[in-house]
Amino acid sequence: MKIIVTGGASGVGAALVERLAEHEVWILDVKSPDRLVDAHRFVPLDLSDEQAINRVVADLPDSLDGLANVAGIARAPEPQTVVAVNFLGLRHLTECLTPRLVSGGAVVSVSSIAGRDWQARYQWLVPLLETQSFAEGMSWCHEHPEGLSRDPYTFSKRLVTAYTLRAAQEGAAKDYRINCVSPGPIDTPLYPEFEAIMGKAQSDWGKAQVGTASPNDIAEVLDLLLTGECGWLNGVDMPVDGGYAAGLQAGWIDFANSPVMKARRG
Template sequence: MAADLSYAGKRVVVSGCFSGMGEATARSLLELGAEVHGLDYKDTNLNLASFTKVDLRDPASIDAAAASIGGKIDALFNCAGLPQTFPAIEVMKVNYMGTRRMTEQLLPYMGEGSAIVSISSNGGLGWSQRIPLLIQVLQIDGFEAAVKWTEEHSSDVAEGYALSKELIILWTMMMGVPFIKRGIRINCTQPGPTQTPMMKDFETATPAGVLTGAMQPINRRSTPQEQANALIFLNSDLATYINGVSLPIDGGFMGGLATGQIDITAMMAAAAG
């Protein structure tokens, strides 16, 4: 079983490797023997096989970064993201459009037995209530067309964060079917509150009562490493039958919500107040 978790001899790509969950993921993959190629807007101090600066808001930058990596890719870890303190259009570009385009650009380098995992969020938990809208966006062909839709639907987009994370969840589920026919698995995670450098932005934008509620029932924030562990598992040979799944990594929050043990109305009241 230990061999199934090893990444020895595997060539992997980690976007968002500068800090937080992405850095923890890249660092752990190095320890597990992977050849790690990093992508980020900011430079990394990790000793990677290669590092390419990329701006996920810019399709030309994405395409150039993907081409620079080239070669066979065994696993892709989409860890880059922006919080809701940034302009909504930028949040949508990085969290959804850029993540999707990077995946599509790297897909030709992936084959039988490879895997993709993306970071969504429990902030996207409302995805099942907006499936028609999400499918409408998912069916838009191309980065620029998706930007145009975003600019024309500001009321649906709102702050951009929730919608972008909902899109990643449903996109993962939808792509699980065509990708697996090529032997490629795709999954995503839904982290609960995690103590990364980005947390200060969430604290600025989110009422304290909402953040406290989202930590239930475990009553603490996750570490970046705890989130990285789940990402590494999902792309490993231990998870070869897991596909098209959005996995909550939240200390039991979603389970408590589903069984009525956590009161979502109290959290909504805190958000409104």
């Protein structure tokens, strides 16, 4: 199989690349991986740069079996950059490459449990979801900074999940599947940045509920969605969180008594 993996140099992306050792893989990342097997290629790419995406796309294979959108950032000096990398760049790359997917091909993106409430916020997501290009999306972000400044990471992950479910319509029509996974806490070098956003008390509380995933815990599900026999699975946001989302829904995790909710009540 010929598969594109963004963010494949570290963390979950690197764990996925390792699992794909027998496939042809193009690793798109801002930094180079520590090692490459013979069938793998590294291509530098900053997903916040539309023209860089276009240049890279021009050199990728005309026929592909899969795309894994794993790259992401927790924060940046400008909140628009978080949305550009996590959503606009992801969307632009995906829409450039889906026409190259073979029949039965697959796209899988990494969202987050942070975006699990996207439906309740959908009306605020639609204007950006309905922009028609990377540039138009960036213009929207600059024109609406109030919607990004508080928590651009969560906003971007709500967008990824909503986009995936919307894009499943085209996937069904053109015989490819598109899904996303929503992890909880993962033991990667990026986690301290999430901890800084959430606060240590909330971070510790969250990890105490079901524990922390390893990168491979997430990568094995991505591998399944890319290469496994799951051809009728389309438009699904799959929680890969050790049961955290289930706990919230079924009531055995009491989010109302988490540190962040207690702080809001004063």
